[in-house]
Amino acid sequence: MSIWGPGSFENDDALDWMAELADSDDDNPIIDALNTVIDQADESPEAPDCAVALAAVEVVAAWMGEPTEDCPEEVEVWVEGRPAPPATMISQARYVAEAISEKSELKKLWKNSDDFELWQTSVNDLLGRLLY
Template sequence: MGAWGSGTFENDDACDLVCDLRESTDLSLLEEALRTAAETDEDLDAGDGSKALAAAEVILALLGHPSPAIAEEEDLQAWMKANPQRPTAALLALAERAVQQVTAEDSELRELWDEVDSLDEWMAEVNTLQAGLRAARSAVG
């Protein structure tokens, strides 16, 4: 796992998503990352899980509820300013389902954090994201 911390953007896969997003002007990359995680019928790959968490963070920030994890992401801040878009309720629901899949017992990403004895730290980050997503539901009504 190419990670240097438990934060959403502290891994290679999330950074790859951010780099790809800089070349985009819509939410399709975010939707693709979320759909890959939310609709998998197999064990969720760690890379796909990391991208889904990053995508959910961006959706949350676009809804006006940025988490602390995104505050230090200058590239994302610039992209959101240049591409102000309002995610739909359906996209928010997809983000919630994706994050649930990432935290499922059979998620490879969850298993990796457990193997390095940092599951509690990682789950704290993900729980903050999940709480933000739940709170954002009222923003998209």
């Protein structure tokens, strides 16, 4: 059964990516997820890449001490005891979330659903937690 909801961790792509992150000792999965959307930002980033990138941005926010209310335990465990994320990563995370919110395939999909406002609120909340 497929999982699909307006939260950053409420889809199969994000959950699959979280398993990859949980098995990683470094931040390469986060960097890769952010860079995938950054590389597509001039176009319309693809929905699966956006879903993964939003999960990565949520991890950055949690790493900054600003987790979402429904932050998965795997994320809490991964960020625990790590020094703060680099300022460059925080800037990239914010850029990625803004790009997804403004022009992406994921936004188009949500715009055609009854839950668009919930999705947009979720992304806006995430952006608010990325302030330095």
